[in-house]
Amino acid sequence: MHTIPYGxxxxxxxxxxxxNTHPTTHPLTADRLYAIAEKIENNPAVFISxxxxxxxxxxxILSVAKNIRIIANQMAMVHKKR
Numbered sequence: 001m002h003t004i005p006y007g008x009x010x011x012x013x014x015x016x017x018x019x020n021t022h023p024t025t026h027p028l029t030a031d032r033l034y035a036i037a038e039k040i041e042n043n044p045a046v047f048i049s050x051x052x053x054x055x056x057x058x059x060x061i062l063s064v065a066k067n068i069r070i071i072a073n074q075m076a077m078v079h080k081k082r
Contacts, residue, residue, distance in 0.1 A: 033072035
């Protein structure tokens with residue numbers, strides 16, 4: 001889509017806050033957020049489209065990935081406390 005998947009990040013944050021301590025077959029929210037951040041970090045130019053090229057730079061895209069990692073770290077700590 002050539003845009004940062006903000007909706008997916010938001011969804012994982014919200015569902016992660018609702019996760020319980022029961023075993024699950026799905027990856028933990030933090031792991032999913034780490035994967036999103038890694039995809040962005042590995043190829044930030046993919047997340048710049050013609051529509052957002054005037055408003056987004058590689059550094060801004062990488063900053064978003066860094067913020068997603070910070071959120072993932074927080075989600076991992078919340079999960080460990082449960």
